[in-house]
Amino acid sequence: MKEKLIEKILMLLAFSAIGVLLLMAIFIFKEGMPIIFKAGINNFLFSTHWAPTKGYFGIFSMIVSSLYVTIGALIIGVPLALACAITLAELAPLRLTVILKPTIELLAGIPSVVYGFLGVVLLVPLIRDYLGGPGLSLLAASMILAIMILPTITSISIDAIQAVPYSYKEGSLALGATHLQTIRMVILKAARSGIITAIILGMGRAIGETMAVIMVAGNALKLPSSPLSPVRPLTSNIALEMGYAAGDHRAALFATGIVLFVFIMVFNVLANIITKRWQQE
Amino acid sequence: MATRINPLISQRVVKVQLWGLTGFTIAILFFIVCFVSIKGLPQITLDFLTTNPGDMGRSGGIFSTIMSTLYLIFIALMIAVPLGIGAAIYLTEYTRESRITYIIRFGTECLAGIPSIILGLFGFAFFVMALHLGWSILSGGMTMSIMLLPTIIRTSEESIKAVPYALREVCFSLGVTKWQTVTRVVLPTALPGIVTGVVLSIGRCIGETAVVLFTAGSSLRLPQSFFDSGRTMAVHFYILAREGISMPNAYGTATILIFSILFINLCAYYLMRQFLKKYAIFG
Numbered sequence: 171m172k173e174k175l176i177e178k179i180l181m182l183l184a185f186s187a188i189g190v191l192l193l194m195a196i197f198i199f200k201e202g203m204p205i206i207f208k209a210g211i212n213n214f215l216f217s218t219h220w221a222p223t224k225g226y227f228g229i230f231s232m233i234v235s236s237l238y239v240t241i242g243a244l245i246i247g248v249p250l251a252l253a254c255a256i257t258l259a260e261l262a263p264l265r266l267t268v269i270l271k272p273t274i275e276l277l278a279g280i281p282s283v284v285y286g287f288l289g290v291v292l293l294v295p296l297i298r299d300y301l302g303g304p305g306l307s308l309l310a311a312s313m314i315l316a317i318m319i320l321p322t323i324t325s326i327s328i329d330a331i332q333a334v335p336y337s338y339k340e341g342s343l344a345l346g347a348t349h350l351q352t353i354r355m356v357i358l359k360a361a362r363s364g365i366i367t368a369i370i371l372g373m374g375r376a377i378g379e380t381m382a383v384i385m386v387a388g389n390a391l392k393l394p395s396s397p398l399s400p401v402r403p404l405t406s407n408i409a410l411e412m413g414y415a416a417g418d419h420r421a422a423l424f425a426t427g428i429v430l431f432v433f434i435m436v437f438n439v440l441a442n443i444i445t446k447r448w449q450q451e
Numbered sequence: 452m453a454t455r456i457n458p459l460i461s462q463r464v465v466k467v468q469l470w471g472l473t474g475f476t477i478a479i480l481f482f483i484v485c486f487v488s489i490k491g492l493p494q495i496t497l498d499f500l501t502t503n504p505g506d507m508g509r510s511g512g513i514f515s516t517i518m519s520t521l522y523l524i525f526i527a528l529m530i531a532v533p534l535g536i537g538a539a540i541y542l543t544e545y546t547r548e549s550r551i552t553y554i555i556r557f558g559t560e561c562l563a564g565i566p567s568i569i570l571g572l573f574g575f576a577f578f579v580m581a582l583h584l585g586w587s588i589l590s591g592g593m594t595m596s597i598m599l600l601p602t603i604i605r606t607s608e609e610s611i612k613a614v615p616y617a618l619r620e621v622c623f624s625l626g627v628t629k630w631q632t633v634t635r636v637v638l639p640t641a642l643p644g645i646v647t648g649v650v651l652s653i654g655r656c657i658g659e660t661a662v663v664l665f666t667a668g669s670s671l672r673l674p675q676s677f678f679d680s681g682r683t684m685a686v687h688f689y690i691l692a693r694e695g696i697s698m699p700n701a702y703g704t705a706t707i708l709i710f711s712i713l714f715i716n717l718c719a720y721y722l723m724r725q726f727l728k729k730y731a732i733f734g
Binding site for chain 2: 172173176177179180181183184185186187188190191193194197198201249250251253254256257258261262270272273274275276277279280281282283284285287288290292317320321324348349350351371374375377378379380381385405408409412423424427430431434435437438441442
């Protein structure tokens with residue numbers, strides 16, 4: 171009798187995570203959906219006119235900014251992360267890997283505000299002096315995000331590369347391939363799904379990051395015309411205006427949240443599908 | 452005619468490039484830690500840690516923000532730890548792999564991927580507004596517990612799975628009930644692994660900003676109860692830096708933030724190592 175009760179309670183607890191997820195989705199949609207219909211879905215998603223106190227709710231420039239910043243972070247971050255992962259998993263002596271991998275993982279814990287702050291203090295003046303523009307820019311945001319997602323992508327990619335059966339490598343080397351050819355044609359191919367999962371997770375982190383981006387992106391409400399123009403991604407928009415928004419304005423911020431939520435859920439589902447394939451392999 | 456590059460030479464070149472990029476990356480990460488600590492360490496005195504901030508943070512220390520952070524961690528863990536461990540026990544001991552466990556795992560993973568700004572938005576709409584808790588340590592802690600839940604479920608699950616099945620078989624053969632097996636044998640054995648997850652969660656609590664800003668507010672006063680608003684160290688640092696209130700104090704706060712998180716993650720790593728070592732013996 172008691173055993174049955176305990177089982178039921180534990181089952182309820184197990185559903186807590188998914189329950190919270192649903193509650194969250196319901197709440198954010200409930201707050202945000204009305205304003206999307208009021209402004210019209212097309213107007214909301216594809217207009218660049220954002221003046222919420224005057225009744226204009228177009229978030230197109232923010233969607234574009236979010237995507238650009240994320241893609242920029244991947245362009246800078248992924249090659250570095252993969253280089254680290256290949257070096258640590260294949261080239262470095264085991265003793266070095268055992269030290270460096272946890273070190274890189276430890277650095278994933280540095281709070282995002284600290285990254286953002288360093289961006290403002292160090293990176294933004296450099297960009298302003300050497301490349302021009304206001305410094306606070308798409309480029310600065312992408313670079314900071316690239317550094318932030320490095321540890322995640324590196325660490326998961328190392329796991330994926332190390333999970334490749336040793337016999338694959340032996341087979342390739344026995345056929346006369348060099349170590350580099352083996353890495354490129356055999357190991358990276360076999361670890362592909364794991365590495366893609368790592369990149370998607372990094373992408374999710376980059377598009378959802380707020381505090382670092384808010385500090386270095388410049389927050390201008392325009393479609394970016396070059397990597398040096400200041401931008402305002404979806405996350406920054408919410409964080410910047412939440413403090414004083416009311417009424418329709420606040421609803422519009424929740425609607426911004428809905429768009430972000432949808433992006434993240436798409437990434438999650440993608441990562442899930444690919445991870446599943448990886449496990450099957 | 453294109454000349455064929457000797458594969459051994461190109462291998463040499465690429466390997467040097469890979470090492471170079473790796474060195475560069477690790478150098479950046481180290482530089483960040485060193486830069487902040489060189490600027491921040493001189494600020495840190497006993498006074499800095501034990502006096503309340505004065506004049507919006509221009510003078511004084513960070514005592515009230517440390518206390519707010521600790522209160523917030525307490526609330527978040529009080530909620531997330533029992534929920535998370537319960538869920539993990541259910542997933543590992545009470546069910547087989549099925550559609551239900553798949554859905555639960557998928558939901559947990561999605562929750563882990565939700566960005567903190569969305570959590571903050573939800574916490575604000577739900578706890579602060581709908582439940583009328585206002586900006587308070589309680590709202591902040593509850594929202595934070597949502598963020599921690601996936602980590603705690605996952606690490607607890609992994610460590611419960613690592614407990615050798617033979618231990619359970621011995622219990623069952625002695626006629627012990629399932630719940631007794633779980634509480635007296637499985638959980639104590641898996642404890643170091645579970646604690647690792649909890650310790651990692653503390654680190655995330657300390658560093659989180661967006662969630663706390665929207666749900667716990669940014670009052671500088673020392674919170675007198677869980678219904679008071681409070682400003683955590685991360686939020687304090689954000690406000691000091693963004694509004695340019697006091698750079699020395701900002702660096703000091705950042706140093707405390709970074710080192711407390713590095714220390715906590717190091718503890719978690721050490722615990723995990725001990726745990727894994729133990730089971731290397733069990734085989």
